[in-house]
Amino acid sequence: MATGFFGDIAPIRFEGAQSANPLAYRHYQAEKKVFGKTMAEHLRPAVCYWHNFAWPGSDMFGAPTFERPWFGETMKDARLKADVAFEMFALLGVPFFTFHDRDVVPEGASLAEFGRNLAEITEYFEAKMKASGVKLLWGTANLFSHPRYMAGAATNPDPDVFAYAAAQVKNAIDATHRLGGANYVLWGGREGYETLLNTDLKREQEQLGRFLSLVIDYKHKIGFKGVILVEPKPQEPTKHQYDYDVATVYGFLKRFGLEKEVKLNIEVGHAVLAGHSFEHEVAMAVSLGLLGSLDANRNDYQSGWDTDQFPNNAAELLPAFYQILKGGGLAPGGLNFDAKVRRQSIDPQDLLIGHVGGLDVCAQALSAAAKLIEEGSYDRFLVERYSGWDAPAAKAMLAGPSSLEEIASRVARDGVDPKPKSGRQEFLENLLNRFV
Structure with a gap:
């Protein structure tokens, strides 16, 4: 037997984003x-x-x-x-x-x-x-x-x-x-x-x-x-x-x-x-x-x-x-x-x-x-940002067999001189906001 606590309120249904009904879903569609x-x-x-x-x-x-x-x-x-x-x-x-x-x-x-x-x-x-x-x-x-x-x-x-x-x-x-x-x-x-x-x-x-x-x-x-x-x-x-x-x-x-x-x-x-x-x-x-x-x-x-x-x-x-x-x-x-x-x-x-x-x-x-x-553009950005780690020398630093001395020698031998790269935070914030 119903308690009557909620009165005569009907079950809440999806009515779409344009609905002004406070007792209706605008975005939640259970079966979507x-x-x-x-x-x-x-x-x-x-x-x-x-x-x-x-x-x-x-x-x-x-x-x-x-x-x-x-x-x-x-x-x-x-x-x-x-x-x-x-x-x-x-x-x-x-x-x-x-x-x-x-x-x-x-x-x-x-x-x-x-x-x-x-x-x-x-x-x-x-x-x-x-x-x-x-x-x-x-x-x-x-x-x-x-x-x-x-x-x-x-x-x-x-x-x-x-x-x-x-x-x-x-x-x-x-x-x-x-x-x-x-x-x-x-x-x-x-x-x-x-x-x-x-x-x-x-x-x-x-x-x-x-x-x-x-x-x-x-x-x-x-x-x-x-x-x-x-x-x-x-x-x-x-x-x-x-x-x-x-x-x-x-x-x-x-x-x-x-x-x-x-x-x-x-x-x-x-x-x-x-x-x-x-x-x-x-x-x-x-x-x-x-x-x-x-x-x-x-x-x-x-x-x-x-x-x-x-x-x-x-x-x-x-x-x-x-x-x-x-x-x-x-x-x-x-x-x-x-x-x-x-x-x-x-x-x-x-x-x-x-x-x-x-x-x-x-x-x-x-x-x-x-x-x-x-x-896909966000995922592609992340892949590109860390792509340097796919190179053989980079993999060797993480998984071996490179030692600390060997890594230091490679830097001196090859003249490694990394340049800063933009983290593009503002671009990414704007990108995410496009999807809301």
Whole structure:
């Protein structure tokens, strides 16, 4: 039975770029083919549970602004929340959703009660997923909100907190596995430190490495075929988090021999907080073989924190989608809209409008990246810029057998005197803008 939360809003359809309907797609056509796959197959869009159905609209200076009929701590509330969520998935026509364990059920008075609640909603999800065809992109556990995690979960100085977190993750992986989740995410919201005065860095990183190893072992034990994803973030809420950025996480995985077991879930807002662009983090992950999944959002560049706004600039996203297409795509990952409406956007339709705009912008960027690759001039520029490395002497410098002395002798013997060449940045910026 329909909940009535969204009133009489009809399912959102594609109406084309000239449409002025805020509840219609202008660029996202789920079945449109791009490089032999549909837009839905390329983007694999997902709606997240936490911002849309769990966040009350509060901030550090203000009380909640959203009035939602499912806000409460009972399983009846949890089921109503699920009913509204699946109505929203259907209205948007998205194929996936994502959740933290604490988003979907009340925690209860004990871990055992929490586990029972999660098992109950998992069964409820199963029926709704079967009826709707919506799938789970990934599940995860909230190891950062409860006071027990104020000093971290896996990195906590108290071994009982480590054990509690392990039990909570086990339950969340079990639920994700039962629901056929394509991935499982570990985000270390408080796996870092606020001050070095009370922190043993070496010990905490060893604990984090052991925790991740235990998760991977359990994945294989239960036959979970999904990908384990780690989500980089440099700070906020802690001063420094151990999963700072793509390169840092790669070094961590190499240290513990886990680089072949884990891929990364990269977020736009986290990349910016780390002092990088989104395309840098995506390109770095592609180069290291670690691209797994993406969180689509943006930050307010005047604010120094993670504001989780919906993406609205296709030109900004084009370079990242170029890297994604060149890197082979996202599956079994996808594009999770880890974004929330603003505190003043209190109408139910605002939840839909935010996702419509975000999906349209990502579809624009995807189409532009495909056209850029098809046209070929950008790829030809890159090939030409590095073409000198195809010469035998250049190959010998990289792969051998040239030694440092032999390279130096060749420079002196042949009178090598390289002249600077233009990087043509302005030309390339203008080139990319032609395709948006």
